[in-house]
Amino acid sequence: MQAAGELDYAGPDPTARSLRRGRSGVIGVITEDRLGDAFRDPMNLALLDGIGDGLGDERIGLLVIPLATASGTDLASAPMDAAILLGCSTDVEASVDALRQRRVPVVAIEAAPMAGVIAIDLDNRDASRRGAEHLSGLGHRRVGIVTLPLDAAHTRGQVTAERLSAATAYGTLERLAGARQVFPDAVAVSAAASTVDEGARAARALLDVPRGERPSAVIAQSDLLAVGVLRVAEELGIDVPGELSVVGFDGIRLEGATTHLLTTLVQPAVEKGRRAAEAVLHALSGRPDRAVELHSELRVGTTTAAPARS
Amino acid sequence: MQAAGELDYAGPDPTARSLRRGRSGVIGVITEDRLGDAFRDPMNLALLDGIGDGLGDERIGLLVIPLATASGTDLASAPMDAAILLGCSTDVEASVDALRQRRVPVVAIEAAPMAGVIAIDLDNRDASRRGAEHLSGLGHRRVGIVTLPLDAAHTRGQVTAERLSAATAYGTLERLAGARQVFPDAVAVSAAASTVDEGARAARALLDVPRGERPSAVIAQSDLLAVGVLRVAEELGIDVPGELSVVGFDGIRLEGATTHLLTTLVQPAVEKGRRAAEAVLHALSGRPDRAVELHSELRVGTTTAAPARS
DNA sequence: CTGAAAGCGCTTACAG
DNA sequence: CTGAAAGCGCTTACAG
Numbered sequence: 001m002q003a004a005g006e007l008d009y010a011g012p013d014p015t016a017r018s019l020r021r022g023r024s025g026v027i028g029v030i031t032e033d034r035l036g037d038a039f040r041d042p043m044n045l046a047l048l049d050g051i052g053d054g055l056g057d058e059r060i061g062l063l064v065i066p067l068a069t070a071s072g073t074d075l076a077s078a079p080m081d082a083a084i085l086l087g088c089s090t091d092v093e094a095s096v097d098a099l100r101q102r103r104v105p106v107v108a109i110e111a112a113p114m115a116g117v118i119a120i121d122l123d124n125r126d127a128s129r130r131g132a133e134h135l136s137g138l139g140h141r142r143v144g145i146v147t148l149p150l151d152a153a154h155t156r157g158q159v160t161a162e163r164l165s166a167a168t169a170y171g172t173l174e175r176l177a178g179a180r181q182v183f184p185d186a187v188a189v190s191a192a193a194s195t196v197d198e199g200a201r202a203a204r205a206l207l208d209v210p211r212g213e214r215p216s217a218v219i220a221q222s223d224l225l226a227v228g229v230l231r232v233a234e235e236l237g238i239d240v241p242g243e244l245s246v247v248g249f250d251g252i253r254l255e256g257a258t259t260h261l262l263t264t265l266v267q268p269a270v271e272k273g274r275r276a277a278e279a280v281l282h283a284l285s286g287r288p289d290r291a292v293e294l295h296s297e298l299r300v301g302t303t304t305a306a307p308a309r310s
Numbered sequence: 311m312q313a314a315g316e317l318d319y320a321g322p323d324p325t326a327r328s329l330r331r332g333r334s335g336v337i338g339v340i341t342e343d344r345l346g347d348a349f350r351d352p353m354n355l356a357l358l359d360g361i362g363d364g365l366g367d368e369r370i371g372l373l374v375i376p377l378a379t380a381s382g383t384d385l386a387s388a389p390m391d392a393a394i395l396l397g398c399s400t401d402v403e404a405s406v407d408a409l410r411q412r413r414v415p416v417v418a419i420e421a422a423p424m425a426g427v428i429a430i431d432l433d434n435r436d437a438s439r440r441g442a443e444h445l446s447g448l449g450h451r452r453v454g455i456v457t458l459p460l461d462a463a464h465t466r467g468q469v470t471a472e473r474l475s476a477a478t479a480y481g482t483l484e485r486l487a488g489a490r491q492v493f494p495d496a497v498a499v500s501a502a503a504s505t506v507d508e509g510a511r512a513a514r515a516l517l518d519v520p521r522g523e524r525p526s527a528v529i530a531q532s533d534l535l536a537v538g539v540l541r542v543a544e545e546l547g548i549d550v551p552g553e554l555s556v557v558g559f560d561g562i563r564l565e566g567a568t569t570h571l572l573t574t575l576v577q578p579a580v581e582k583g584r585r586a587a588e589a590v591l592h593a594l595s596g597r598p599d600r601a602v603e604l605h606s607e608l609r610v611g612t613t614t615a616a617p618a619r620s
Numbered sequence: 621c622t623g624a625a626a627g628c629g630c631t632t633a634c635a636g
Numbered sequence: 637c638t639g640a641a642a643g644c645g646c647t648t649a650c651a652g
Contacts, residue, residue, distance in 0.1 A: 016644090019326055019631095034359070039358065052376070061388050065371045066362070322646070327646055329629070330628050330645080
């Protein structure tokens with residue numbers, strides 16, 4: 001120790017330790033968004049809380065890698081013991097291959113099913129169907145849908161059959177499919193992000209139309225999008241829930257953003273992160289993988305009611 | 311290549327490459343908050359955007375390490391080529407020592423001056439003083455201050471001389487010192503985080519008092535805190551800016567959070583991150599360090615006016 | 621231009 | 637119990 005001090009020893013070097021031990025103590029968190037954007041979504045923050053919680057006292061760092069700037073090769077060249085995919089598209093398979101090749105366990109949160117990947121899933125399709133059935137049960141027949149981004153390009157606008165077949169965002173597609181099990185012909189408009197502004201933008205396309213063509217209810221694929229819908233309804237003088245019902249998804253706290261209590265599907269976001277972290281630790285300890293399926297609950301608030309008779 | 315395929319070669323192993331090359335391609339981002347909380351502050355998100363931008367095409371991953379769960383030793387055992395300290399307290403010196411020992415360049419954003427650390431600074435004290443002078447110039451004499459957390463414990467409540475001397479959050483202290491250059495006796499209340507709710511909580515302590523004791527202006531150390539102040543003023547029926555002036559800090563977009571245009575000190579948050587990333591790349595290329603000092607601009611909005619005559 | 625050797629800085633299993 | 641050796645998997649400088 002004394003000698004170390006005198007020689008001004010710079011080590012120990014964690015890289016050499018990692019090489020020898022075969023462990024780096026780093027878990028990759030892979031997102032398709034830009035760095036800042038990934039953390040602008042409150043769902044991802046809740047997820048991070050859960051991951052931090054699930055990792056507990058394990059001295060593990062999270063290496064955040066935005067896929068946008070990284071190719072599969074870059075991914076493979078980052079040191080990590082395991083990887084967590086944060087809401088990635090159906091086309092990440094190529095990037096995942098690089099990790100699989102390196103025998104790095106991959107945990108995917110709400111991703112399309114992939115071989116050799118540990119899935120932490122949410123009942124997106126089923127939950128969305130239940131939300132739609134709630135509207136259907138109230139008597140709604142003409143429903144609009146505001147979707148999350150369809151692909152990494154985050155293009156806005158009406159969801160055509162063509163755009164749908166080119167879409168890659170798995171969660172978005174699952175939620176849309178669930179809603180359309182109940183309302184097969186519902187017009188859908190995609191937003192460029194899960195934000196209030198984007199929700200408002202999409203809502204204008206659905207609501208700022210002649211009264212006869214206006215839907216009596218809107219299903220938004222996130223609570224932030226739903227708040228945007230509520231805001232546009234207010235702008236246009238459309239009473240909620242009298243003239244318009246609105247359903248969200250997520251169940252986040254909306255402190256001060258709206259005076260309504262949003263009807264929404266409450267998902268266990270923190271739990272999702274916790275389970276992902278547990279799955280990682282489980283895989284690193286060499287035990288067999290097990291997939292996890294989490295459930296969302298419909299919470300009926302004050303934004304849904306029977307439609308006005310037309 | 312063919313042989314590699316046949317043998318099912320798992321490499322190349324990034325850890326071995328890092329050891330040989332002496333570079334891991336990883337930059338540590340060190341925060342004193344919990345994982346999720348660090349990214350709940352819009353200032354940190356802007357910072358991340360800037361860092362991502364400043365890193366540009368360099369294939370570098372960000373290793374996020376919450377100091378709360380990491381000791382100095384843990385910090386030293388994480389592989390990284392350089393480290394960026396995100397708004398850390400005056401008492402991180404011990405942790406920084408471990409990095410310095412390893413010859414890891416350390417860039418500190420708005421931290422207390424430390425030897426061997428590359429400083430990216432903001433004119434917190436001077437900017438706060440200018441905000442206070444704006445109020446003073448309008449005729450305000452009795453001013454309250456809502457501060458950011460004073461230390462890692464995030465204790466709420468009135469800022470006593472005792473608490474002040476034990477405080478460790480450098481940015482908070484600088485902003486407070488600047489305001490008190492103009493209003494030496496201003497009562498200050500600390501918030502537990504930079505959020506609207508926390509701002510409201512602190513504001514109640516300052517404003518929910520007999521009218522004669524109420525300050526005619528409140529200086530909030532962040533825009534989110536300022537929105538909390540505005541919200542409480544509305545609750546208590548205090549007219550802004552007629553009966554109460556409010557100054558914020560940061561200059562973030564407050565979409566829909568308030569109908570006022572907040573008077574605030576607009577800081578170059580994205581630029582701060584960009585400069586930090588540049589400083590890292592600069593240090594990694596072996597060039598001499600240079601400190602950076604960024605400036606904030608007072609933007610006068612609709613929340614400040616001359617006080618009502620008492 | 622090709623191919624074998626040295627070495628990055630640790631940790632751990634083993635010999636003394 | 638102490639101490640020297642082997643080896644993690646690369647990259648690069650050097651010999652052929």
